[in-house]
Amino acid sequence: MSSVTAAQKAKSASFFNNITRVLRENIREYGMFIALFAIMIIFTITTEGTFISSRNIVNLVNQAGYIAVLAVGMTLVIVIRHIDLSVGFLGGFLGAIAAIGMVQWGLPVWIVIPMTMALGVVAGILTAFLVAELGIPAFVASLAGWLIYRGAILVVTEATGTIIIPDETFAAIGNGFIPDIQMGAFLPERHKLTLILGLVAMVALVISEIRSRSKKMEYNFDVLPTDVFVLKLAFLSTIIGGIAWLLSGYQGLSWTAVVVLLVVAVYHFVTTQTVLGRHIYAVGGNPEAAELSGIDVKKITYIVFGSMGMLSALSGMLFASRLRSATTTAGTLWELDAIAAAYVGGVSAAGGVGKVVGSIIGALVMMSLTSGMNLMGIGISYQYMVRGAVLAAAVIFDVATRNRGK
Amino acid sequence: MANPLLEMRNITKTFPGVKALSDVSFEVGEGEIHCLVGENGAGKSTLMKVLSGVYPHGEYTGEILINGMEQIFRNIRDSEKAGIAIIYQELALVPEMTVYENIFLANEIRKGPLVDWNETVKRAGEVVKRVGLDVNPAAKIKTLGVGKQQLVEIAKALSKDVKILILDEPTSALNEGDSENLLNLLRDLKSHGVTSILISHKLKEVIAIADKVTVLRDGQTICTLDAHKGEVNEPVLIKHMVGREINNIYPKREHVRSDEVLFEVKNWSAYNPALGRTILKDVNFHVCKGEIVGLAGLMGSGRTELALSIFGNPDKYRIEGELTIRGEKKRFNHPSQAIRAGVAYVTEDRKGDGLILIQDVKQNITIANLREISNRGVIDSNAEIQVADHYTKSLNIKTPSIEQIVQNLSGGNQQKVSLGKWLFVKPDVLILDEPTRGIDVGAKFEIYTIMNRLVEQGMCIIMISSELPEVLGMSDRVYVVSSGIIAGEMPIEEATQEKIMNLATN
Ligand SMILES: Nc1ncnc2c1ncn2[C@@H]1O[C@H](COP(=O)(O)OP(=O)(O)OP(=O)(O)O)[C@@H](O)[C@H]1O
Ligand SMILES: [Mg+2]
Numbered sequence: 001m002s003s004v005t006a007a008q009k010a011k012s013a014s015f016f017n018n019i020t021r022v023l024r025e026n027i028r029e030y031g032m033f034i035a036l037f038a039i040m041i042i043f044t045i046t047t048e049g050t051f052i053s054s055r056n057i058v059n060l061v062n063q064a065g066y067i068a069v070l071a072v073g074m075t076l077v078i079v080i081r082h083i084d085l086s087v088g089f090l091g092g093f094l095g096a097i098a099a100i101g102m103v104q105w106g107l108p109v110w111i112v113i114p115m116t117m118a119l120g121v122v123a124g125i126l127t128a129f130l131v132a133e134l135g136i137p138a139f140v141a142s143l144a145g146w147l148i149y150r151g152a153i154l155v156v157t158e159a160t161g162t163i164i165i166p167d168e169t170f171a172a173i174g175n176g177f178i179p180d181i182q183m184g185a186f187l188p189e190r191h192k193l194t195l196i197l198g199l200v201a202m203v204a205l206v207i208s209e210i211r212s213r214s215k216k217m218e219y220n221f222d223v224l225p226t227d228v229f230v231l232k233l234a235f236l237s238t239i240i241g242g243i244a245w246l247l248s249g250y251q252g253l254s255w256t257a258v259v260v261l262l263v264v265a266v267y268h269f270v271t272t273q274t275v276l277g278r279h280i281y282a283v284g285g286n287p288e289a290a291e292l293s294g295i296d297v298k299k300i301t302y303i304v305f306g307s308m309g310m311l312s313a314l315s316g317m318l319f320a321s322r323l324r325s326a327t328t329t330a331g332t333l334w335e336l337d338a339i340a341a342a343y344v345g346g347v348s349a350a351g352g353v354g355k356v357v358g359s360i361i362g363a364l365v366m367m368s369l370t371s372g373m374n375l376m377g378i379g380i381s382y383q384y385m386v387r388g389a390v391l392a393a394a395v396i397f398d399v400a401t402r403n404r405g406k
Numbered sequence: 407m408a409n410p411l412l413e414m415r416n417i418t419k420t421f422p423g424v425k426a427l428s429d430v431s432f433e434v435g436e437g438e439i440h441c442l443v444g445e446n447g448a449g450k451s452t453l454m455k456v457l458s459g460v461y462p463h464g465e466y467t468g469e470i471l472i473n474g475m476e477q478i479f480r481n482i483r484d485s486e487k488a489g490i491a492i493i494y495q496e497l498a499l500v501p502e503m504t505v506y507e508n509i510f511l512a513n514e515i516r517k518g519p520l521v522d523w524n525e526t527v528k529r530a531g532e533v534v535k536r537v538g539l540d541v542n543p544a545a546k547i548k549t550l551g552v553g554k555q556q557l558v559e560i561a562k563a564l565s566k567d568v569k570i571l572i573l574d575e576p577t578s579a580l581n582e583g584d585s586e587n588l589l590n591l592l593r594d595l596k597s598h599g600v601t602s603i604l605i606s607h608k609l610k611e612v613i614a615i616a617d618k619v620t621v622l623r624d625g626q627t628i629c630t631l632d633a634h635k636g637e638v639n640e641p642v643l644i645k646h647m648v649g650r651e652i653n654n655i656y657p658k659r660e661h662v663r664s665d666e667v668l669f670e671v672k673n674w675s676a677y678n679p680a681l682g683r684t685i686l687k688d689v690n691f692h693v694c695k696g697e698i699v700g701l702a703g704l705m706g707s708g709r710t711e712l713a714l715s716i717f718g719n720p721d722k723y724r725i726e727g728e729l730t731i732r733g734e735k736k737r738f739n740h741p742s743q744a745i746r747a748g749v750a751y752v753t754e755d756r757k758g759d760g761l762i763l764i765q766d767v768k769q770n771i772t773i774a775n776l777r778e779i780s781n782r783g784v785i786d787s788n789a790e791i792q793v794a795d796h797y798t799k800s801l802n803i804k805t806p807s808i809e810q811i812v813q814n815l816s817g818g819n820q821q822k823v824s825l826g827k828w829l830f831v832k833p834d835v836l837i838l839d840e841p842t843r844g845i846d847v848g849a850k851f852e853i854y855t856i857m858n859r860l861v862e863q864g865m866c867i868i869m870i871s872s873e874l875p876e877v878l879g880m881s882d883r884v885y886v887v888s889s890g891i892i893a894g895e896m897p898i899e900e901a902t903q904e905k906i907m908n909l910a911t912n
Contacts, residue, residue: 025422215787215788219791219795220807221807221809222423222807222809273784273785273787274780274783274784274785275776275777275780275783275784275785276783278769278773278776278785279776281765282762282765282769282773285762285763285764285765286759286761286762286763288758288759289758289759289760289761289762290762290773291720291741291759292717292720292741292751292753292759292760293741293773293774293827294718294740294741294742294744294745294746294774295742295773296740296742352762352764352765353764
C-alpha cells in the first residue's frame with residue numbers, strides 16, 4: 001500500500017515539475033493569458049461578482065472591439081519596425097464619412113461599409129508612400145496624418161456637429177446580437193446559438209491542437225508532456241466554454257464580437273500560415289536580409305500600412321455604430337490604446353516579434369482594467385495611472401523574460 | 407611550480423538542448439600567445455564568454471583561477487577589473503562616434519562630473535600609437551576600414567590596463583596585410599607582458615604565432631600542444647580538430663567545364679549615388695557551365711559591389727552595360743528578379759544581411775523560395791520541414807533541431823544555414839562572397855566538396871574570396887579585381903599568388 005502512494009507521489013511530483021518547467025520555458029507566451037486571468041479574478045472579488053456577470057462581460061467585449069481591431073493592425077506595423085499614430089483620428093474621420101454617406105448622401109449600408117474601408121486603405125497607402133518611397137520616419141509621417149485627420153473630422157462635422165445615424169442595420173454592428181435558435185424548453189434562459197458556437201470552437205481547438213502535436217511528434221520536435229498538454233487543453237476549453245456560458249446568459253454573442261473574431265481569425269491565419277505572413281516577419285526581423293532574399297520590402301510596407309488603414313476604418317465604424325452617431329471627438333487616444341495593447345500583448349519594438357492573438361489579449365487586459373475600475377468606482381485620474389503602471393509592468397516582464405532566454 | 411596566470415577548471419556550460427562545454431580545462435601561462443582552435447560549434451566562443459563574465463558565475467559550473475586565486479565574475483565589468491578584455495567575433499564599436507570616444511566608451515576619463523576631453527584625446531592618441539594605427543583620433547569609426555576598426559578595438563582594450571587579451575576570430579574579416587599587422591602587434595604586446603588568447607580558423611596564422619595551442623572538439627578539451635616543442639603543425643591540428651585526417655583540403659573534382667557560356671556581363675559600369683563616385687568601370691567577365699570562377703582582389707576592390715549590382719542592384723547604383731544568361735539579355739531591378747532568373751548570392755556578411763537571426767533554421771532556409779513549398783500563398787508546413795531537414799542533413803548543420811533560433815548557432819553553422827538557403831533556390835549561377843569566412847577546416851572541406859558537386863551538376867559558381875590559397879585551390883579561372891576594374895584574367899594553370907597580388911595592388 002505504501003509503495004502505491006509513493007509511486008503516486010512521485011508521479012504527481014513529476015507532474016508539478018513538468019508544469020513549472022513548461023511555464024518557465026514558455027512564460028513569455030503564457031504570461032498574458034495568466035495576467036488576464038488574474039485581473040479577471042481580482043475584479044470579480046473586488047466587485048463581488050459584478051465584473052464577471054454576463055451583462056458586464058458582454059459590454060466589455062463590445063467596448064474592447066474597436067481598440068482590438070486597431071491593435072491587430074498595429075501589431076503588424078510594429079513588427080515591421082514602424083508605428084502609425086494616425087489611426088485614431090483616421091478612424092474617427094472615416095466613421096464621420098460613413099455617417100455622412102448614409103445620412104447626407106443616402107447611400108445604403110452595404111455600399112458605405114466597403115467604401116469606407118477602401119478609403120482607409122487609401123489613407124494607409126499614403127502613409128506608406130511617405131515611409132517607403134521618401135524614407136520619412138513612420139513616426140513623423142503618421143504624426144502628420146494625426147494632425148490632418150484631426151482637422152478633417154472638425155471640417156466634416158463643422159456644419160452639423162454630431163451626426164446622428166438612424167440606420168438600424170448599421171447600429172446593429174455595435175449594439176446587436178446574433179439571432180438565437182428555438183429549442184423549446186431546453187435552457188430557456190440561455191442563448192443557445194452562442195453555446196453551440198462555443199462548443200464548436202472548443203472541439204475545433206482540441207482537434208487542431210492534438211493534430212499539430214502528433215505531427216510535431218512525428219518529426220521529433222519538442223512537445224509538451226502529455227499531462228501538461230491535457231491540462232492546457234482543459235484550461236483553454238474552460239475559458240472558451242466559460243465565456244460562451246457567460247455571454248449566453250445575457251443576449252449572446254454580439255455582432256461586434258463576431259467582427260473582432262473574424263478579423264483575428266483572418267490575421268492569425270495570414271501571419272502564421274502564409275507566404276505573405278512569413279515575408280512580413282522577415283522584413284521585421286532583418287530588412288536587409290529580406291530584401292536580398294527577394295522580398296519586396298516596399299510592397300510589404302504598403303500592404304501593412306494599407307491593412308492598418310482598412311482596420312482604422314473598421315474601428316471607426318464600430319465606434320460610430322455603437323454610439324449611433326459620429327462625434328467630433330471620435331478617435332481621441334485610440335492610437336495609444338492600440339499601441340499599448342500591442343505592447344502588453346508582447347510585440348517587440350526591435351521588430352520581427354509579436355503575435356496577433358497576443359495583441360487581442362493585450363486589448364482585453366487594458367479594457368478589463370478600465371471596466372473593473374469603473375465598476376469599483378475608481379476615479380478616472382487613478383485609472384490612467386494604473387493603466388500606465390500595467391503597461392510598464394508588461395513591457396518590463398517582456399524584456400526580463402527575453403534576456404533570460406539568452 | 408608557480409601557478410599559471412589563468413586556469414579554467416572543469417567548466418561545463420549548457421544551453422537548452424545543447425551541452426556547449428563539458429568539463430573543459432584550460433591553462434594559460436604568463437606572457438603566452440595561446441591559440442584556441444576547434445570546429446564550428448566546438449565551444450570556443452562560449453568558453454571565452456564564460457571567462458569574460460558574459461555568462462556570469464552560476465550560469466556554468468567549474469572554476470576560474472587567476473594566479474591561483476579563484477575568481478567570481480558576475481558581469482563583464484568584474485572580469486575587466488581582473489585585467490581581462492575580450493574582442494568579440496563581431497565588432498562592437500559605435501560607427502557614428504569618433505575613435506577616441508569609442509576607446510573610452512563606458513570608461514570615460516572624468517574631471518568631476520564631466521568628461522575630461524583633453525585628457526581623453528591625449529590618452530587615446532597614445533594607445534592608438536601603441537597599436538600602430540595611423541589615424542586621427544577624431545575620425546569617425548565608420549570612415550575606417552575593418553582592419554583599422556579591429557585595431558581600435560585592441561586600443562580600447564589596452565586603454566583598460568589589460569593583462570589577458572582575448573581575440574575571437576579577429577582576422578576573419580581582414581586582408582592579408584591587415585592580418586599580418588595584427589599578428590605583429592600581438593607579438594609586440596607579448597614583449598610588453600600582455601598575454602593573449604587567440605581564436606582562429608586560419609591555421610597558418612595559428613602556426614605562425616602560437617606559443618601553445620589548445621584544441622576543443624564537441625565541447626571538450628582534446629589536447630594542448632606546445633609550439634616550442636615542435637608539436638604544432640597543420641596536419642596534427644586538423645587531425646585533433648576534426649578527429650580524422652584530411653590530406654588535401656581542396657578536394658579534387660572532375661573537370662566537367664564546357665565552353666557553353668552561362669553567364670556574362672559586358673561593359674558593366676556602376677555609379678554609386680550615395681558615395682557620389684563610380685565604383686565599377688567597364689567590367690567584362692563570363693562564366694561557363696560547370697565552371698568555378700574566382701574573383702580575387704583586396705578587400706574594398708569592388709567585388710561585393712559587382713555581385714550586388716548583378717544581383718538585382720538593391721543599393722540602387724546607376725548601372726550601364728549588358729548582362730546575359732545563356733545568351734539572353736536580362737535586366738534586374740530587384741533581387742527577386744535575379745532569383746527568378748536563376749541567380750543566387752550568398753552574402754559575405756551573414757549576420758548583417760544574410761540571416762534573420764531571431765528566426766529559426768527552418769524559416770531561414772526556406773525564406774528565399776517559399777513559392778516552392780506553398781500552395782496559393784499558404785505554406786505547407788510538412789514540405790517546409792522536409793526541405794529544412796534535407797539541407798540541415800546534407801550540409802551537416804550542427805543544431806539541436808531545425809526549430810533552433812539561428813542566433814544560437816555557432817558562426818560556422820550560421821554560414822551553412824545561409825548557404826542552404828541559397829541552394830534551396832536551386833540556382834544556375836551561384837555567387838559566393840567569402841564563402842568560408844569564419845569556417846573551420848572540416849566545414850571548409852565540406853563546403854568545397856559541395857561546390858564541386860554543384861558544378862558537376864552543371865551549375866556555375868562565381869567565388870569572391872580574399873584568401874588566395876582558396877582562390878588557387880578551387881577556381882578553374884581567376885579574375886583579379888582592383889579598384890572597380892578587372893585588372894587581369896588567367897586560367898588556373900597560370901595563376902600564382904605573386905601574379906594575383908601584383909595585379910590586385912597596382
Ligand atoms: N545562446 C545560445 N543558446 C543556445 N545554444 C548556444 C548559444 N550559444 C552557443 N550555443 C551553442 O553552443 C555550441 C558552442 O558554440 P560556440 O559559439 O562556442 O562555438 P565556436 O566554437 O565559437 O564556433 P565558431 O567557430 O563557429 O564560432 C554550439 O553548438 C552553439 O550552437
Ligand atoms: Mg565562435
